[in-house]
Amino acid sequence: MNTSNFTRAEMNALKEEWFALLKRAEDCLKVIDDIDSRALMGLTFSSLYERRLEEETEGLWEDYEDLCNRTQDYLGKKVGEKVLPKVIPIPPSANEGEVRTFLQRVAGESRKTLRLIDDLLYTTELSSRDRERLYSLEKEVRDNIKPFLPEYASDLEKALDAFSNQNLTCSVLLAGRVIEVIWSKIKSKVKEEKGMKEAVERKEPEWEDLRPYIRDMVGRESEKVIQAIKLYRNKFSHRVGSYPTPEESLIMLSGAVLLAKGYKDGINPSKP
Known part of the structure; x- marks a missing residue:
């Protein structure tokens, strides 16, 4: 693919943003898993976990949407639409299950986009x-x-x-x-x-x-x-x-x- 209008440095910067977003989504999922584990053990739900989940997820949807839109703008003319990351809606007052589903989908889209960027960085010329x-x-x-x-x-x-x-x-x-x-x-x-x-x-x-x-x-x-x-x-x-x-x-x-x-x-x- 011709990436002449998008430098290697810019591609790497975009990759770093997606990697950071993936890490945030995975951290949030770990918090939810911790909450579920405590519930199964009969332990009282801790406000500490609730605050931590709120802190981890704060701004995540907005950041994900922004990164999706920028990636679509950058790479939309280079690759097919189907392989580009998709904006994922989340209900305004999402429950724990809906938040988990959203985070899992964000993590999946992030991994897919990282693979795409790696492939684009793989080579710009045929051997x-x-x-x-x-x-x-x-x-x-x-x-x-x-x-x-x-x-x-x-x-x-x-x-x-x-x-x-x-x-x-x-x-x-x-x-x-x-x-x-x-x-x-x-x-x-x-x-x-x-x-x-x-x-x-x-x-x-x-x-x-x-x-x-x-x-x-x-x-x-x-x-x-x-x-x-x-x-x-x-x-x-x-x-x-x-x-x-x-x-x-x-x-x-x-x-x-x-x-x-x-x-x-x-x-x-x-x-x-």
């Missing part, structure tokens, strides 16, 4: 090795996919371009869209060949049913494709806020390109 892999994938799309499957090539070109600009989330989602479409076609083919009755009973084909089709499409690279499919389906397709690493993005891109390249020749099970 020479990654550039070589990127060039190889671009050539595959241009020479072997675009002439036959222009609609898939369009998404893949956008995904590769997003990766080169280090917009990893966008890159993964575009590559995932290609994977999802072709993957659905493979499953439909398997269901069709195994008969509707069995397909209805089992709903989804097993991996052992699908591997021969993938192997026929991509040959020895089949495990790379399966790795990309599993990564997308188990992580990025339904876990909102998941932020890919550069390596995960390349796995997704490689898998999508291999799958599209194989798909142009049709879906058929490999012969034993």
Whole structure:
């Protein structure tokens, strides 16, 4: 991702603010746990704990909202909206349970944002090795996919371009869209060949049913494709806020390109 308008020092300063906020939320949760422990032991609730909780939480919501808004302003044009921290409402007269839930969510958003900032700080330029892999994938799309499957090539070109600009989330989602479409076609083919009755009973084909089709499409690279499919389906397709690493993005891109390249020749099970 291009962070040229946001210096490394500013990113580190933002990270420190999120770390401090996380520490405050965790300290407040410890106070609530102490209160609950005393109650379970039959001890009288101490006003000391009440005052401490009030002191720890004072201004926390306002500080969290301010930090969320500033982070959204700073990073909103660099990453997808789904991975940015969300402002969390808290009732004006929240009870202990509502305060606990709020603090847990603040802690979760803080950890997520810290991971995001770490990833942004990880690198601002592609390594020479990654550039070589990127060039190889671009050539595959241009020479072997675009002439036959222009609609898939369009998404893949956008995904590769997003990766080169280090917009990893966008890159993964575009590559995932290609994977999802072709993957659905493979499953439909398997269901069709195994008969509707069995397909209805089992709903989804097993991996052992699908591997021969993938192997026929991509040959020895089949495990790379399966790795990309599993990564997308188990992580990025339904876990909102998941932020890919550069390596995960390349796995997704490689898998999508291999799958599209194989798909142009049709879906058929490999012969034993």
